[in-house]
Amino acid sequence: MHVLVNAAMSADGKLASYRREQLRISGEMDFDRVDRRRAESDAIMVGVGTVLADDPSLTRFDRNHRDAVGGTGVPARIVADSQGRTPLDAALFDGSAPTYVLTTEAASSDRLEQLEKAGATVVVAGKERVDLTAALSELERDGIETLFVEGGGELIFSLFEADLVDELSVYIGSLLIGGRDAPTLADGEGFVDEFSNLILIGVERLDDGVFLQWSVE
Numbered sequence: 001m002h003v004l005v006n007a008a009m010s011a012d013g014k015l016a017s018y019r020r021e022q023l024r025i026s027g028e029m030d031f032d033r034v035d036r037r038r039a040e041s042d043a044i045m046v047g048v049g050t051v052l053a054d055d056p057s058l059t060r061f062d063r064n065h066r067d068a069v070g071g072t073g074v075p076a077r078i079v080a081d082s083q084g085r086t087p088l089d090a091a092l093f094d095g096s097a098p099t100y101v102l103t104t105e106a107a108s109s110d111r112l113e114q115l116e117k118a119g120a121t122v123v124v125a126g127k128e129r130v131d132l133t134a135a136l137s138e139l140e141r142d143g144i145e146t147l148f149v150e151g152g153g154e155l156i157f158s159l160f161e162a163d164l165v166d167e168l169s170v171y172i173g174s175l176l177i178g179g180r181d182a183p184t185l186a187d188g189e190g191f192v193d194e195f196s197n198l199i200l201i202g203v204e205r206l207d208d209g210v211f212l213q214w215s216v217e
């Protein structure tokens, strides 16, 4: 599976303010680029923190982009959600694309049943926190070969920690958000001495910001 992580951050590396509400950082050109990458992917993934903060649909993209890459159907939506906290009325369950909830043995069977009734395909991987390596292998068995991860910072760090990321792309907008509790591109525990090394493969001015692309060593 090819895993591309994408996010938009401020000049000081924040994904949103400390209030953790959805914030528009990208400009039109970057949203258009994201749109194309969504359409080219078999699935789009976020963590449950992003679902609770943003209630994303993950289906907003130009269908012409999808046709251009010869994609069949629409990309699936995936949420990493260890306890099954995704609201049953979340936009992810609007029926417009297949939706997977990656969860754990810690989620109650009642809750998993409710999520399935809401339209989710539930994948149980891990005891307390989603075992991303196992879960992504399961998704691969379901035919998902290209995965576009849109955040947030907790999920992004875990994917790097599990050595599952192939590419990172970041749009840096011309604003400073600040706040020690504001989400950053990679949160989680953080690395101490063995860091994820990146190879810079692209630098481009987009709107009034910068688009950067790295592959992961």
Ligand SMILES: NC(=O)C1=CN([C@@H]2O[C@H](COP(=O)(O)OP(=O)(O)OC[C@H]3O[C@@H](n4cnc5c(N)ncnc54)[C@H](OP(=O)(O)O)[C@@H]3O)[C@@H](O)[C@H]2O)C=CC1
Pocket (backbone or CB within 6 Å): 006, 007, 008, 009, 014, 015, 016, 017, 019, 020, 021, 022, 023, 025, 046, 047, 048, 049, 050, 051, 053, 054, 080, 081, 082, 083, 085, 129, 130, 131, 132, 150, 151, 152, 153, 154, 155, 156, 158, 159, 183, 187
């Ligand atoms: N600017 C941008 O491009 C973007 C900004 N955002 C912003 O980011 C914020 C949300 O980010 P954040 O709070 O980090 O949330 P995430 O979307 O990263 O979700 C984190 C949650 O996912 C669940 N999870 C399940 N398994 C794992 C795992 N193996 N590793 C990590 N997490 C796991 C955890 O909850 P549990 O333990 O319950 O399973 C965890 O708390 C919001 O403010 C949103 O607006 C989000 C995306 C993009």
Ligand SMILES: Nc1nc(O)c(N)c(N[C@@H]2O[C@H](COP(=O)(O)O)[C@@H](O)[C@H]2O)n1
Pocket (backbone or CB within 6 Å): 007, 008, 022, 023, 024, 025, 026, 030, 031, 034, 046, 050, 054, 055, 056, 057, 058, 059, 060, 150, 151
């Ligand atoms: N690329 C990008 N730029 C920003 O400025 C953003 N705030 C985000 N957020 C991500 O997009 C999701 C919303 O998706 P829908 O429009 O509802 O399909 C949101 O949840 C973040 O993952 N991305």
